[in-house]
Amino acid sequence: MPSQSPIGVFDSGLGGLTVLKEMVRKLPDHDFIYLGDNARAPYGPRDFETVYQFTLQAVQWLFDQGCPLVILACNTASAKSLRTIQQKNLPLIDPSKRVLGVIRPTTEVIGDYTETNHIGILGTEGTVDSGSYVIEIQKSFPDVIVYQQACPAWVELVESGEHLTPKAVEPVKACLDALLQQCEGIDTILLGCTHYPLLMPVIQQLVHPAIQVIAQGEIVAESLVHYLQRHLEMAGRLSCSGTIRFYTTGDVEKFGHQAGIFWGEEVKASRASL
Secondary structure (H helix, E strand, C coil), rough: CCCCCEEEEECCCCCCCCCHHHHHHCCCCCCEEEEEEEHHHCCCCEEEEHHHHHHHHHHHHHHCCCCCCCECHHHHHHHHHHHHHHHHHHHHHCCCCCEECCCCHHHCCHHHHHCEEEEECCCCCCHHHHHHHHHHHHCCCCEEEEEEECCCCCHHHHEEECCHHHHHHHHHHHHHHHHHCCCCCCCCCCCCCCCCHHHHHHHHHHHCCCCHHHHHHHHHHHHHCCCCCCCCCHHCCCCCCCEEEEEEEECCCHHHHHHHHHCCCCCCCCEECC
8 A cells, every 4th residue: 555645636637736736835745746637628518428537547546546535626527527426436436535515515605706696607518518516506596697608729728838818809709798798797707627727817808807716726725725624634634745746647758847826836746658
């Protein structure tokens, strides 16, 4: 068995690094393993069963690396597979381990941001089609009305490094217009994909200053801190030597270079086979 017991963080590609970055900032002494399934990304257009199978493979791989706790830092994976993995697979694999997502922590607080009770969600096709945000927000904030807009071009825009160039303006504006045309009262927009925070400067230039644009990273990281405070047994199982290891199912050099867009500097990654 591995000597370390890190927190596993999974994403279909690179966007989860925006969540990991906030987790490391909040829990700098903890050990982390990041796994990006870049070879099979993007997950957004894939059907539920495929995303579930891919995500389950990634979770099992992280468990095999010694992670007692895995965070699905991917909205599509959280929307399409988290509940099934929690209810069906975990009891058979190891009931003492845990898998958490990014949607529920966000939906438990997002209603506190709006004054008009009209919230917009920008996400991948998979996340929007799942209806997960609408369902979960209604549970915590039944008076809030949720409007959704899929932004299929945004992930590629970020990963190509063109997110802060003039090329970003037209596709970003098109999605924002499509969302805001659904309701004039939207005062809060949630970026329901971990890639989208890198488009924040462009988004904020295009929306009215009165509209709040919320990224998930800090919310999810704060939720993890509270989770560990409430679950001391799990907190005690995690190793704390301040290490971060990066893995990808894709090209290692390409991952290391592209990760710099999200992480702030190039990272050294290793190859993972799922």
